[in-house]
Structures are given as structure tokens and as C-alpha cells.
Amino acid sequence: MxxxxxxxxxxxxxxxxxxxxxxxxxxxxxxxxxxxxxxxxxxxxxxxxxxxxxxxxxxxxxxxxxxxxxxxxxxxxxxxxxxxxxxxxxxxxxxxxxxxxxxxxxxxxxxxxxxxxxxxxxxxxxxxxxxxxxxxxxxxxxxxxxxxxxxxxxxxxxxxxxxxxxxxxxxxxxxxxxxxxxxxxxxxxxxxxxxTGAAERTAAKLKDKEAFDVLVIGGGPAGAAAAIYAARKGIRTGVAAERFGGQVLDTMGIENFISVAHTEGPKLAAALESHVKDYAVDIMNLQRAEKLIPAKTPGGLVEVQLASGAALKARTVILSTGARWRQMNVPGEDAYRNKGVAYCPHCDGPLFKGKRVAVIGGGNSGVEAAIDLAGIVAHVTLIEFDARLRADQVLQTKLASLNNVTIITSALTSEVHGDGAKVVGLSYKDRTTEEFHRIDLDGIFVQIGLVPNTEWLKGTVALSPRGEIEIDARGQTSLPGVFAAGDATTVPYKQIIIAMGEGSKAALSAFDYLIRLPQAEETAAA
The missing domain is CATH 3.40.30.80 (Glutaredoxin)
Structure with a gap:
């Protein structure tokens, strides 16, 4: 064996x-x-x-x-x-x-x-x-x-x-x-x-923590890089993350991380956490940020309130909350989540062996999912909103060679159908003819991009129309002393290696901000 x-x-x-x-x-x-x-x-x-x-x-x-x-x-x-x-x-x-x-x-x-x-x-x-x-x-x-x-x-x-x-x-x-x-x-x-008493005990401990020089919110590639670069400057650094590793944990094969020909998301996430732990970084896991309160005076302390009821304070904050899978937001999607509506083809694909499924989305993620699923399920229907697929041509060529895949373009998914226990089909509108069609199937894999985790920041820092944190070339947000990095920001190209670079840059910018604070402001902030 x-x-x-x-x-x-x-x-x-x-x-x-x-x-x-x-x-x-x-x-x-x-x-x-x-x-x-x-x-x-x-x-x-x-x-x-x-x-x-x-x-x-x-x-x-x-x-x-x-x-x-x-x-x-x-x-x-x-x-x-x-x-x-x-x-x-x-x-x-x-x-x-x-x-x-x-x-x-x-x-x-x-x-x-x-x-x-x-x-x-x-x-x-x-x-x-x-x-x-x-x-x-x-x-x-x-x-x-x-x-x-x-x-x-x-x-x-x-x-x-x-x-x-x-x-x-x-x-x-x-x-x-x-x-x-x-x-x-x-x-x-x-x-x-x-x-059930663990969360209260943890919150009580967090309330007693001293103010950080740099507090990183989020533990994905951007957050991990920011924490390492800040800690290497010898300043008090903390990381508050809902789950360390972020969306990397949900990523299967990674083949574009320069110098590493192939790795997998969970392995990379574990390596990130291990590297951060090599430094004097206070990692606070299972902590979801709910509110950002700006400093009351220039150079004062920024406060981050957590869902646990605790609050953390810092002289500078780096927001690296990342993004999550975008939902279709159609009737039936929420009702049948994990009952046929799925977002991870690698995880859940084997459960649909020999069945009929749909993939929503014609970008790289959607086409890759359709290719993978075609080797497991009886039939895959790929549904794309645009008039043509947006995936790399090499992926489109591979997809077209599979005889158990149907591609439908110019289609808007309108509803998920179920029998009360599981998915049984979906409806879509043909955007060319305006006609509605129904497909009978057993599973739906949604692969339509990302949405930034920034709802909690509305009204505090400047956000783009897409909800991304607006930053300048140094990672500075609209609030003094508050920086941001990674997929939650307006930086183009949401890639792991870019997020790491942006996190490092944000930490260096935060350090530069700290050392340039006037002594009077620095004393007032302490």
C-alpha cells in the first residue's frame, strides 16, 4: 500500500x-x-x-x-x-x-x-x-x-x-x-x-491588554506580512483575526507564488502563522472586528471594538480583512446553502459523484471548477453572465474538449429551486431573448468573484463604490494612522503575492508614521 x-x-x-x-x-x-x-x-x-x-x-x-x-x-x-x-x-x-x-x-x-x-x-x-x-x-x-x-x-x-x-x-x-x-x-x-464560557474569559483578557504600536486586523497573507514587518522593527505588534490564514485556507492549488512551484492553501496558511509566531507578535484568533473608532487627537490611540465585547487600542492600525466569495443573491440561495449550493468544488465535488451540477461564473475560478467537476459528476452546466467566458484561453480550450460540459453564456441566474431538503434545479434568464429557462440538477457551485470584508467600516474610512478601502501608494487610508492592505483595498489584482507585498508596505508606512510623530503627540498618546 x-x-x-x-x-x-x-x-x-x-x-x-x-x-x-x-x-x-x-x-x-x-x-x-x-x-x-x-x-x-x-x-x-x-x-x-x-x-x-x-x-x-x-x-x-x-x-x-x-x-x-x-x-x-x-x-x-x-x-x-x-x-x-x-x-x-x-x-x-x-x-x-x-x-x-x-x-x-x-x-x-x-x-x-x-x-x-x-x-x-x-x-x-x-x-x-x-x-x-x-x-x-x-x-x-x-x-x-x-x-x-x-x-x-x-x-x-x-x-x-x-x-x-x-x-x-x-x-x-x-x-x-x-x-x-x-x-x-x-x-x-x-x-x-x-x-460557552470560553468567549467571555477571552474577552476579559483582551480588555486588559496595553495599547499596541501596530494592531493588524486580519490574518491572511497581507496581515501576516504586516505583522512580521512591524515586529521586526521592535515595536509592540498585535494581530486580531477571525481565522488566521483567511481565504487562503479555502484555496486548493497555488502555482503562481514565485519560487514555490506548487503548494496548497492550508499549507501556506500554516507556514504564515508559524512565521509570525517566530516574532513577538500577540496573535488574538477568533476575533471579529465590528467597529473602528478614530483617534480623538492627532497621534492619539485608535480603538477597534470586537464582536466579543472587548476593545483593543493602538497607535496605528493596519486593516487587512480580505474578501469572501460573492453570492448570487437570488431566491433560494441562502435556503439551500450546504444543501446543494456550494462554494468549494474541491471540498464538496466528490459528494456529487454521478450527478448533474451547475457552475456559476466563467472566469478562471469557474472554468477551473467546471473542469475539475467534469471528472467526477455526470454533467456540468457552466453559466456565465457575459456574452463570452473570461477565463484564460488555455482553460477555455480544456473545457471545450470535455464531452459532459454544457456552456451557457449571456445568462443571469434568477432562482435556486429545492424540494425543502436539497437543491433540485435552477432558473436563469437568457439576456439576449429575455426568456426564462429551468435546469434540473443536484448541485450549484458559485464562482463569481469576491466581495471585500469591509461592511463594518462604512462611515469610518473612505470606501470605493465596490466597498474596497481606498488607499494611497503608501497604504494610508483616509484616517491618519490607519493603513490598509490586501484584497479589502483598492489595490488592483487580488493575488496572494501582491497582498503580501502590500502588507509589508503598510507596516513600513505605519512605522514611518510612528517615528515622525511629534514628541508632544507621542506623549499624549501613551
Whole structure:
């Protein structure tokens, strides 16, 4: 199952296992069961602390559990955890096997002190870049607290179960048999949902923080670059982010980051956070900014109020809140979100295997999504508002070569149809004839661009008609001491590498602003 190079790597990792592990499989006569048995035999042969002890009769087949011998600690995988989930398998072996995680001690303590019995199930797809974070978080919780159980389920393999539970987007998390959450979640987010007092405790800590020299709002590429450049100047730097990594976390393949031929969004996001942590930066995660209050006097403190009720103050602020997927804003879209309306073809595409879907949008993202989905689903209908596709010609040529793709241009999606539980079709208006048409299908993937996360700034800083923060060549906004960078701004070309450069520039501009403050103003601001 594993080639010699991969075996050598896994063997090295497994040297960190300190507690005996038992692997127990639940198998049938399928080819996947044979693959699973081969995988488990390979793993057991790589460490004298791991034993394949036989089979059980757990309902899902093929599946297997990883148990710490003589304890109630363990996790289960239903399906083969390869692809994006292979790292989840390795981490599960390490954590069940007693190797400590790099999780902050206070978070570990919070997990261990959870009171109650929690039986989690997570549906994932092997092509989903968002799923491993959820799977790994819940596996770690299971390894730290014996009253927490977790089963990670490959939705493409257990299609009947997915359909009976009407799972149409991954990751989909169930707790004690009931829906718990859907979409990417960090360990801290899961804990915040379980431990309802955590948010209040965090807010209380934030209120006591001293004013920052530079406070960065947002933890995407622009925010991370700004934090690093500010911290390197030796000034007090903080980052408040709703989720560190931002939209990069939802990006699959990245092939235009200069000097790195290929990487994936979650890997880049993890590298960004790790790099920021190399410096004395105060990272405040899971914090959504709600209001910006300008300084009352030149050189005074700017205040940022958070959704948690806390407020942070700083001598300068860098806004790098990024952007999110644009919605169609048509009837039925909200009602059937995650019930057939999706925004991540890589994550949710495998759940529509053999079905009919539509892709909305004819730019690079839309055409790439249609190409990817065409290899999974029965048929793809691509719907574009303009009279022609806007994607790069190489992508258009590839799309035109696929025999299970229909392209409709000059079309305005007007409504999403459903049966109360899931999507069953959509309607669109032909912009040439003004006639309405209906298409019967099972899923709709929306790929129509981005909208800046700046609603909370209206009436405070100058925004463009599209809602972007207006900045000058130095990243300065309309407010003294407030700078901005990245996809939330008017800078052209929304690219990761450009956002990083803009974040760095904003930090340098903020530092330049600070050192040029008159001494009297600087004293008044303290």
C-alpha cells in the first residue's frame, strides 16, 4: 500500500510513539477493505509499539480504530485516510500513541476539563483541503479526553449514508447523532462552541491588554506580512483575526507564488502563522472586528471594538480583512446553502459523484471548477453572465474538449429551486431573448468573484463604490494612522503575492508614521 519512500518517512514519525497502540479493523469483501488491510499491515510493521490485533464488527465497513492499549483513548477512520487526510492518520497515531501535540497548554487543559460524553462524526472528502483541520482537531480531542470519541468518515465511500443524512457539503460534523457544524473549523472554534464560557474569559483578557504600536486586523497573507514587518522593527505588534490564514485556507492549488512551484492553501496558511509566531507578535484568533473608532487627537490611540465585547487600542492600525466569495443573491440561495449550493468544488465535488451540477461564473475560478467537476459528476452546466467566458484561453480550450460540459453564456441566474431538503434545479434568464429557462440538477457551485470584508467600516474610512478601502501608494487610508492592505483595498489584482507585498508596505508606512510623530503627540498618546 505504501511505497518504500513513504514507509521510511512514516517509520521515522512513529519513533515518537511512546504508548502501545492497537489497530482494529472492520472489513468486508470489498477492494477497499483489502487496501485498508494492506495499509494497516504496513503501519504495524513499522513500529514495535503498534499491533494489528484483528477485527471487530463496527457498523461501517471498511473502517478501523486506533486505540491506546488498555485505555478508552482512541479514534476511528471509516474509509482510507489517504490524500489530504494522510497527515490526519499520522497525527492520530502519534497522539493516541502518547506523543504530545504542539497545542498551547491552556487549550489542552480546556479539552481535558470538558465535562460530558461527546460522540463526534465528521464526513470528509479526500480532495477537501478544509477537512483535515476538523478531523485532526477532533482526533486530538479524542486522544486527550477519553469521554470524547471521533469517527472520520469518507463521504464518497459511504454514499448511501451521506444521502440519508443529506450531507451535501464537507466537512460536516455531527455530535451525538445531531448536526453540530459544517465547514472549516479550528480546534479553538470547536472548543468555543462546546465551552460557552470560553468567549467571555477571552474577552476579559483582551480588555486588559496595553495599547499596541501596530494592531493588524486580519490574518491572511497581507496581515501576516504586516505583522512580521512591524515586529521586526521592535515595536509592540498585535494581530486580531477571525481565522488566521483567511481565504487562503479555502484555496486548493497555488502555482503562481514565485519560487514555490506548487503548494496548497492550508499549507501556506500554516507556514504564515508559524512565521509570525517566530516574532513577538500577540496573535488574538477568533476575533471579529465590528467597529473602528478614530483617534480623538492627532497621534492619539485608535480603538477597534470586537464582536466579543472587548476593545483593543493602538497607535496605528493596519486593516487587512480580505474578501469572501460573492453570492448570487437570488431566491433560494441562502435556503439551500450546504444543501446543494456550494462554494468549494474541491471540498464538496466528490459528494456529487454521478450527478448533474451547475457552475456559476466563467472566469478562471469557474472554468477551473467546471473542469475539475467534469471528472467526477455526470454533467456540468457552466453559466456565465457575459456574452463570452473570461477565463484564460488555455482553460477555455480544456473545457471545450470535455464531452459532459454544457456552456451557457449571456445568462443571469434568477432562482435556486429545492424540494425543502436539497437543491433540485435552477432558473436563469437568457439576456439576449429575455426568456426564462429551468435546469434540473443536484448541485450549484458559485464562482463569481469576491466581495471585500469591509461592511463594518462604512462611515469610518473612505470606501470605493465596490466597498474596497481606498488607499494611497503608501497604504494610508483616509484616517491618519490607519493603513490598509490586501484584497479589502483598492489595490488592483487580488493575488496572494501582491497582498503580501502590500502588507509589508503598510507596516513600513505605519512605522514611518510612528517615528515622525511629534514628541508632544507621542506623549499624549501613551
Amino acid at each position: 505504501l511505497d518504500s519512500n513513504l514507509k521510511a518517512q512514516v517509520k521515522t514519525y512513529l519513533e515518537n510513539v511512546t504508548q502501545p497502540i492497537e489497530l482494529v479493523a472492520s472489513l468486508d469483501e470489498s477492494a477497499k477493505s483489502e487496501e485498508m488491510l494492506d495499509l494497516l499491515e504496513d503501519i504495524a510493521g513499522l513500529s514495535d509499539k503498534i499491533t494489528l490485533i484483528g477485527r471487530d464488527d463496527e457498523g461501517r465497513k471498511p473502517s478501523f480504530s486506533i486505540n491506546r492499549a488498555g485505555t478508552d483513548i482512541g479514534v476511528r477512520f471509516a474509509g482510507l485516510p489517504m490524500g489530504h487526510e494522510f497527515n490526519s492518520l499520522i497525527l492520530a497515531l502519534l497522539h493516541v500513541g502518547g506523543h504530545p501535540s504542539k497545542t498551547a497548554p491552556e487549550v489542552v487543559e480546556q479539552i481535558e476539563s470538558l465535562d460530558g460524553d461527546y460522540n463526534f462524526e465528521t464526513y470528509f472528502s479526500l480532495s477537501c483541503q478544509n477537512c483535515p483541520d476538523v478531523v485532526q482537531a477532533l482526533n486530538l480531542m479524542s486522544a486527550l479526553n477519553p469521554r470524547i470519541k471521533h469517527t472520520a468518515i469518507d463521504g464518497a465511500l459511504f454514499q448511501d449514508e451521506v444521502e440519508s443524512r443529506q450531507v451535501m457539503a464537507v466537512p460536516a460534523i455531527y455530535l451525538n447523532g445531531e448536526p453540530f457544524a459544517q465547514g472549516r473549523m479550528t480546534l479553538e472554534q470547536i472548543l468555543a462552541k462546546l465551552d
